[in-house]
Amino acid sequence: MKFELTILGSNSALPTSKRFPTAQVLNVLERFFLIDCGEGTQIQLKRFKIPMSRINHIFISHMHGDHIFGLIGLLSTFSLQGRKNELHIYGHSKLEKLIRFQLELLESKVEYTLIFHNIFGKEIQTLFEDETLTVQSFPLKHGVMPCAGFLFKEKDRPRxxxxxxxxxxxxxxxxxxxxxxxxxxxxxxxxxxxxxxxxxDPPKSRSYAFCTDTAYFPRIVPIIKGVDLLYHEATFLKSEEKRAKKTYHSTAEQAAKIALEAKVGQLLIGHFSARFKDLKGHLNEASEIFPKTMLAEDGKKFSVELDRD
Amino acid sequence: MKFELTILGSNSALPTSKRFPTAQVLNVLERFFLIDCGEGTQIQLKRFKIPMSRINHIFISHMHGDHIFGLIGLLSTFSLQGRKNELHIYGHSKLEKLIRFQLELLESKVEYTLIFHNIFGKEIQTLFEDETLTVQSFPLKHGVMPCAGFLFKEKDRPRxxxxxxxxxxxxxxxxxxxxxxxxxxxxxxxxxxxxxxxxxDPPKSRSYAFCTDTAYFPRIVPIIKGVDLLYHEATFLKSEEKRAKKTYHSTAEQAAKIALEAKVGQLLIGHFSARFKDLKGHLNEASEIFPKTMLAEDGKKFSVELDRD
Known part of the structure; x- marks a missing residue:
């Protein structure tokens, strides 16, 4: 009965040799939902033994390279692996243009069906729904760049x-x-x-919210209220709050404030600037405000267990 | 007085967690020439401590994803790093289309000058020449896909x-x-x-030839005759010779035959199929024919020393 997040990449725009750009995979009952797809995602999927054939849905937050440059390689690899399953990709309308142009120019035969779903990014939107799960997108604040957060929520179970x-x-x-x-x-x-x-009473339904890239944006609080696990970007430290604001990113403190206001279960911070080799500063800064804070690190897994209370 | 090759990626189309797709960098007297740029190249450049600002020339053999998907990310990173130097990219005319389309769609500001040079791929072509070095391209045999080998040759030194x-x-x-x-x-x-x-007498000028992807193609022998170091693809083993021929790749034995006929100094084999976890089979097969064979492995460096004999 898994509800488990694996971090594939935890860094911001400039990758380091230890931290790949943003990508994560959420395992909900052995279905794998890929969230963002920075360069090297397919390599990390192999490294961390995620069954690639079980990825049928990919959610892309926004059109910055460090969140999308791994997608064309992953789609090509699916093809080489003989994939037949439909693949659903949720993102900005430009994403489809980007991918279709490349496939055509490179004369790549994709034998499976690629279905793009447009995220409008201006309101809460239900992207996926089945008997057990819903996935919604909601707007973040990343300058003029439309950028979506994602909310994964199990449906209520029968008694x-x-x-x-x-x-x-x-x-x-x-x-x-x-x-x-x-x-x-x-x-x-x-x-x-x-x-x-x-x-x-049945076990409580579990939930996960993904929020990157974004400036401090309290308007998301009611949307992510009470989620079990919140991933919130923390590119910078408080000492660089001005820079964070200017680049539409958050500090570790701001991520923790959002977690506190939204009364989430646990906070996971990531999307670290490449300048930070050591992330203790981020962890300490956030933990002071929200003690249940954890660091996103490539390869780490974070589970939400079924709870009967 | 370095003439040193660093392998950034040694695998064929499907990367593994240990072997990235094709990319190499040749250090000639502290100038760094990048050859092919598979996904993750920028990560490998960081991992193996190659000074990225000294890369001013990138050579792309052909338009298959495992040789190019790292390029857009690398160009973006150069931009974020504040690069000002001109960057020369040598490849198929489609490469420029691919990159320009992406930069435009993503509204990426590239502040440095990008200069694309078209490789026609039908004959030997001098791509780069200065006081100490020439770089030429020559055609390989990779099906209908135009594919270029590259020959790096130091000029004769003064006495x-x-x-x-x-x-x-x-x-x-x-x-x-x-x-x-x-x-x-x-x-x-x-x-x-x-x-x-x-x-x-001055030290002998040193040379390196890069040959991937290609079927067994003895027509290259006179072009690469006597090079100090030859990189030749060896995707398969002899037992899969038919498959190699069909997919326009080579076996380890065929790579060794080319090395023997061309009387090269040393042979370096790479572009291994992801199915091979252990590469001893490749090494043994090639070494039987050409004893001075080495395996390309991510992060390994291969130097050609100055020789006064």
Missing amino acids: TLKADMLAFYNVPIKNRNGIKMGEDFVLEDGEVIANAKLTM | TLKADMLAFYNVPIKNRNGIKMGEDFVLEDGEVIANAKLTM
């Missing part, structure tokens, strides 16, 4: 059946789905067994 | 002065350049001192 009680009342299998949905059970003699006797 | 003999005959500084070029020296009393007394 959990109490196996011993079902056995005790001899509940037939045909009734179980209804009981999961909250129905009571009526015995042959007419006695009503309340649903609360037969079931317990 | 080496014998310092002790110059002091003995009290040769003025103004005469020395002429003597380096082979002139005799005439003493005040009219006696002629033969050049051979005053100088010795």
